[in-house]
Amino acid sequence: MPGTSMTLHHPDGQIFLFDAGALCLELLLTGGPGPVAARFEVLDRPGGGGLLDWVRDSARLAPGLADVLPRTVTDAELGAVRETRDALWRLALARAGGGPLGPADLALLNAAAARPPLATRLTADGRREWAPGATVGGLVATIARDAVELFSGPYADRVRVCGAADCQLLFADTSRPGRRRWCAMERCGNRQKVRAHRAARTPAEGGTR
Numbered sequence: 001m002p003g004t005s006m007t008l009h010h011p012d013g014q015i016f017l018f019d020a021g022a023l024c025l026e027l028l029l030t031g032g033p034g035p036v037a038a039r040f041e042v043l044d045r046p047g048g049g050g051l052l053d054w055v056r057d058s059a060r061l062a063p064g065l066a067d068v069l070p071r072t073v074t075d076a077e078l079g080a081v082r083e084t085r086d087a088l089w090r091l092a093l094a095r096a097g098g099g100p101l102g103p104a105d106l107a108l109l110n111a112a113a114a115r116p117p118l119a120t121r122l123t124a125d126g127r128r129e130w131a132p133g134a135t136v137g138g139l140v141a142t143i144a145r146d147a148v149e150l151f152s153g154p155y156a157d158r159v160r161v162c163g164a165a166d167c168q169l170l171f172a173d174t175s176r177p178g179r180r181r182w183c184a185m186e187r188c189g190n191r192q193k194v195r196a197h198r199a200a201r202t203p204a205e206g207g208t209r
Contacts, residue, residue, distance in 0.1 A: 006059045011039070016187045021155065021172030023060040024088055024147035027081075028170055030054050032089045036168055043082050048073020048136075051081060055139070065118070068134040077136040084112050084140050088147055092170045095151055095159040112144035164188035 005017040006026065020026045030050065031041030042050030051073055055066045087105040094101050118138040119131040150156065150172060158173040162183040169183035182189035 004059055006057055010187075014187060016184045018169065018184050019059070019171065019174075020169075021158075021174045022146060022150045023058070024143050024150055025092060025159075025170055025172060026058055026060060027054070027085050027143055028089055028092070030085060031082075033086045037089065043078055043085070047071075048078055051078065051136070062120075062128065062130065065130050065134060065139075068130045068132050069136065069139070073136055080112075080140055081136065083108065084144060088143075089170075091147070091151065092159055093161070095156060096161050096170060101151075109144050109147055112140050113148050115141040115144075117142040117145055162188050 004021075005019045006029065007015060008018045008029070009015050018029075020029070028037075029040065030043050031037055031039075042054065044050065052066050052069065052071075055061060055069065087102075087108045090105050091101055091109065116138060118134050118141070120128050121131045123129055150159070155172045155174055158178060160171060160173055160180070161167075162169045162171070163181040164183070167183055167188050171180070171183060173180040
């Protein structure tokens with residue numbers, strides 16, 4: 001079984017573990033609409049290398065999927081992935097903010113979810129593996145169905161944006177307490193602790209001068 005956290009390499013050099021809480025939200029790590037998300041765009045790499053790298057790194061896709069997907073992804077397939085991802089960004093932000101879900105994005109998501117998803121099969125030794133002949137279209141359908149489950153399920157009201165003002169990572173808080181605020185405590189959580197500590201010390205230090 002895959003784990004729940006992905007190792008992220010931020011442009012500032014920090015490496016940290018991030019649990020998106022859902023497969024569909026993991027896809028948002030490939031980039032997205034707007035200037036901030038666009039800095040992390042990988043779906044524009046020739047031949048779909050960025051998409052295949054994401055498939056290999058995904059915490060919620062069982063290992064081996066990249067081995068049964070086509071080695072080269074077409075521009076049309078990449079366009080479909082990007083279109084679905086960008087719709088997911090807007091839908092997730094709407095969920096996180098308590099706003100209405102955009103009709104066009106809903107229509108796109110539901111159309112993708114209606115297509116055949118990836119297939120799995122059982123091996124002789126009792127393991128689950130991806131069936132041969134997997135397609136990028138099947139991957140998009142699988143991600144879209146995951147989004148339908150997330151946005152209509154028990155964690156629909158726990159889709160959140162990281163609490164740091166300079167972080168836009170989205171996640172579903174699947175913890176039992178339901179009090180998760182940060183993309184990762186080791187990154188934004190610790191940075192907030194440092195800021196709060198400095199803010200608390202500054203008045204006291206100023207008063208002793």
